[in-house]
Amino acid sequence: MTVIMKIITTLSDEIFFNLIREERYLYFVKGLGISVQLTLYAAFIGGAIGLMVALARLTNNKVLNYLAGKYVDIIRGTPVVVQLLIIYFAVFASTGLHRVTVASIAFGINSGAYVAELIRAGIQAVDKGQLEAARSLGLSYPQSMYYIIIPQAIKNILPGMGNEVISLWKETAIAGFIGLEDLMRGAEIVRGRTFSNYTPYLVIAFIYLYITVLMTMTLGKLERRLRKSD
Amino acid sequence: MIKVVDLYKSFGALEVLKGISNEIHKGEVVCVIGPSGSGKSTFLRCLNLLEQPTSGDVYVDDVSLTQLGKDINKLRQKVGMVFQQFNLFPHMTVMENITLAPIKLKGMSVEQAREKAVILLRKVGLPDKDNEYPNKLSGGQKQRVAIARALAMDPEIMLFDEPTSALDPEMVGEVLSVMKQLVVEGMTMVVVTHEMGFAREVGDRILFMDEGLIAEENTPAELFGNPKNERTQSFLSKVL
Numbered sequence: 306m307t308v309i310m311k312i313i314t315t316l317s318d319e320i321f322f323n324l325i326r327e328e329r330y331l332y333f334v335k336g337l338g339i340s341v342q343l344t345l346y347a348a349f350i351g352g353a354i355g356l357m358v359a360l361a362r363l364t365n366n367k368v369l370n371y372l373a374g375k376y377v378d379i380i381r382g383t384p385v386v387v388q389l390l391i392i393y394f395a396v397f398a399s400t401g402l403h404r405v406t407v408a409s410i411a412f413g414i415n416s417g418a419y420v421a422e423l424i425r426a427g428i429q430a431v432d433k434g435q436l437e438a439a440r441s442l443g444l445s446y447p448q449s450m451y452y453i454i455i456p457q458a459i460k461n462i463l464p465g466m467g468n469e470v471i472s473l474w475k476e477t478a479i480a481g482f483i484g485l486e487d488l489m490r491g492a493e494i495v496r497g498r499t500f501s502n503y504t505p506y507l508v509i510a511f512i513y514l515y516i517t518v519l520m521t522m523t524l525g526k527l528e529r530r531l532r533k534s535d
Numbered sequence: 536m537i538k539v540v541d542l543y544k545s546f547g548a549l550e551v552l553k554g555i556s557n558e559i560h561k562g563e564v565v566c567v568i569g570p571s572g573s574g575k576s577t578f579l580r581c582l583n584l585l586e587q588p589t590s591g592d593v594y595v596d597d598v599s600l601t602q603l604g605k606d607i608n609k610l611r612q613k614v615g616m617v618f619q620q621f622n623l624f625p626h627m628t629v630m631e632n633i634t635l636a637p638i639k640l641k642g643m644s645v646e647q648a649r650e651k652a653v654i655l656l657r658k659v660g661l662p663d664k665d666n667e668y669p670n671k672l673s674g675g676q677k678q679r680v681a682i683a684r685a686l687a688m689d690p691e692i693m694l695f696d697e698p699t700s701a702l703d704p705e706m707v708g709e710v711l712s713v714m715k716q717l718v719v720e721g722m723t724m725v726v727v728t729h730e731m732g733f734a735r736e737v738g739d740r741i742l743f744m745d746e747g748l749i750a751e752e753n754t755p756a757e758l759f760g761n762p763k764n765e766r767t768q769s770f771l772s773k774v775l
């Protein structure tokens with residue numbers, strides 16, 4: 306009995322100190338807001354960059370091919386935290402852009418490389434005969450891509466895209482490196498105040514996990530719906 | 536209508552077409568036969584520039600295809616193509632497959648294009664399949680839709696690349712009979728085929744291809760009845 310009582314008391318103390326006292330839960334709420342924003346903006350930027358880079362890699366233009374290939378190699382060959390710091394300090398330090406904007410761009414540039422590979426693979430998986438049939442009717446290359454190839458490629462790409470957004474969501478936990486108060490940094494601030502060992506980390510781990518599970522479920526539903534239309 | 540002048544095509548080190556010259560006249564039905572790997576498909580695909588010739592040229596209505604640049608899209612509208620693997624667009628209904636190009640390229644209204652598609656579907660014997668998706672159709676039905684899709688652009692010439700080779704035997708007839716109907720209507724056609732009976736019946740001229748060259752060409756009666764080239768003889772003895 307006394308052991309259970311003790312655990313319950315400790316737990317409620319921890320919750321009180323880390324969440325309720327001085328309205329510390331607000332650090333988590335605000336952090337969540339920042340992390341969600343970063344993920345959404347970066348996903349859009351990454352999607353746009355990824356599509357352009359994928360198309361650049363698929364054209365016959367040697368210069369575009371080369372540049373797009375190098376971009377993918379460089380981004381995939383360096384840690385995202387290093388990219389974030391370089392982009393923040395070297396590229397945007399003097400511009401006075403909001404940190405959320407800078408971090409979104411950095412995460413977007415990073416994600417773009419992975420998305421580009423997803424899209425490229427998804428497009429290449431569409432039967433070659435489809436492009437030939439489209440071109441033989443007189444459709445231009447861009448028209449063929451738009452009406453014929455990309456709609457089919459989306460089915461190949463979507464699952465990977467969902468996973469990319471989920472990784473992005475977890476990767477934003479390094480935004481604190483450039484002074485953003487995201488979920489991760491929120492937990493650290495609270496920990497600095499309460500001197501709890503790990504309770505704030507448990508709280509954000511739960512939040513990260515909860516949102517990841519939500520996204521996974523949504524993705525599963527979408528995929529099932531797409532498969533039905535086959 | 537189509538003039539092929541000293542056409543060469545290589546894929547890397549592999550020389551597939553080794554100097555082909557020929558002329559296809561308006562209203563003519565030319566059947567191309569020959570062993571697998573002899574370059575029949577490559578030849579056909581050069582006629583609408585799906586393959587870029589390594590040297591030589593193809594003229595359609597006296598226009599050089601290799602000089603066209605972006606205008607190739609306009610020219611391809613005149614040249615319909617039907618593939619062995621059908622290549623219907625799986626994410627579109629039969630109706631959408633047929634109407635897409637006329638709407639996007641000929642400036643037809645959706646209604647006009649649909650009306651035309653209805654007529655074409657009746658012509659290929661599939662009047663009630665307009666709302667189906669391709670994966671609901673049999674091979675023979677798919678190929679007939681593919682023919683209707685090509686015809687929707689009002690091509691001056693139709694290219695067929697082994698249109699019945701991917702079909703179960705019982706479906707070959709329905710596709711061939713649609714093609715025969717086109718012959719009767721006077722369509723200019725180039726048909727790569729293994730259906731010797733069909734070639735003999737409807738061909739005005741047969742080209743026998745071997746190792747990247749037209750080894751022999753003649754009327755069906757002569758080519759099948761009295762082949763002069765040794766390779767033609769040995770090929771025909773295997774397939775007939």
Ligand SMILES: Nc1ncnc2c1ncn2[C@@H]1O[C@H](COP(=O)(O)OP(=O)(O)O)[C@@H](O)[C@H]1O
Binds near residue numbers: 570
């Ligand atoms: N895109 C390509 N790349 C490389 N080799 C090819 C390509 N297309 C065809 N070939 C080769 O060219 C030769 C002729 O092919 P093809 O024209 O398809 O012959 P056929 O239709 O008479 O069977 C074959 O050896 C084939 O492997």
Ligand SMILES: [Mg+2]
Binds near residue numbers: 575576577697
């Ligand atoms: Mg072939």
